[in-house]
Amino acid sequence: MSDILFLSISELHAKLEAKELSCVELTKRFLERAETVQKELNAFITLLPERAMAQAVQADKVFAEGRQTILTGIPYAAKDNYNIAGVRTTAGSKILENYIAPYTATAIIRLETAGAVCIGKTNMDEFAMGSSTEYSAYGPARNPYNPNLVPGGSSGGSAVAVATGSCVFALGTETGGSVRLPAAFCGIVGMKTTYGRISRYGIIPLASSIDVVSPCARSVFDAAIVTGWLAGADPLDSTTPDVPIDNYEGHLNANTSLVGKKLGIPKEYIQAEGLDPAVKQVMEKVMAQCEAAGAELVEVSLPLTKYALPAYYVLVPSEASSNLARHNGVTFGFRSTGTSTAQELIELSRDEGFGAEPKRRSMLGTFALSSGYHEAYYGRAQKVRTLLRQEFETVFKQVDALLTPTSAMPPFVFGEKSDPLQMYLVDLFTLPTNLAGVSAISIPGGVTPDGLPVGAQFITPQFAEDSLFQIAYAAEHVLKVEPPPLAV
């Protein structure tokens, strides 16, 4: 029965259809697994057994009435920055430890209207700031293959939950790589959709002009199914244009191949100084296998890559400082006690409620936006962002997709990147795509000699999710990476 935990959405759907098991039985199995995993790896901030069982009962009714979708009764998890009405939503911060969301995010509504069952809210770096899920007010999440290592972040809990068979798929969010990176470190698939492809309504923001909904799953096919249900314009999010949604998974089949696909290999990534030799070795094999499967590899250059990180760390703290201003101990969330003035209440609530990184970004961002400096910092970083986008547009005139490592390094030990600058560097290969707003995916690329997963990243233009899924699906079937043995 434990195999059930690692089946795909389609396989589980077939079993539910055939009445080999009920939605209630399925949900129970996943909840049990999630509880076991939780003790060792801290993937969740809140498990939702009662809500999930009620949803499963409902899903069985829907099956009985013949109104099911492919997601009916399928257990999933959501990062703890998705609001779900009536459910505690902390964003990994003490400042929201008792916050019960009064409304539900559009992404959650879309999944649950289709019948998916939410088993829990996953662990994350505070306010999605981080790359390791070490900096959650609820303790760190741990890597499923070696609990002494980080799972990647900030959506680390979601990736751990999926990798360990605690749920079938999960929602994370990305601002700079927060799903692709933990997906790479946990040996699963992480999808960063085009900015605006999926509604952000109801998600606790990090940087509103960059944040995207990002699903993770154990296969490209499952990620494609989930993306299809989530995508599309939402009147509650004015940054979601009415761009048609392709039948993503419908275009993935035995004929999907890499033959004739031009894959650009950006030299700024594959020749980067800090690239770990084990990652480089895996990537060389990935490139050779893609080429043998009919892809044409073309060396390309993205010279502005080096400006992405500095621009990101002006833009994101600026927007974060503005978004974090609402947490003041007055209207909702944590409130410091024993204060005597309004000023003191706000100061102490923020001081006691926020961890180090939100404080750091509030200060950086407030400085960068202050009068007299706004143009020098935020304005210039926005210009860099436009140039980066144009650079990607130019390179996509030559190639169908880019192929790069997802991260320059394999999973690292806790505390190794305690210097914030070292931690910021972890996203070097993911955050340029976030600034450019294009679509990108991380799939398992291989395993290091130490038995740790390495992610391979494909990048396609804005709203080119359809061709991205096809290329990633073909590559996944060529590479056939077996995940290392789980520790739990």
Ligand code: GLN
């Ligand atoms: N590590 C990056 C940051 O801290 C990315 C975070 C994210 O994608 N949410 O900003």
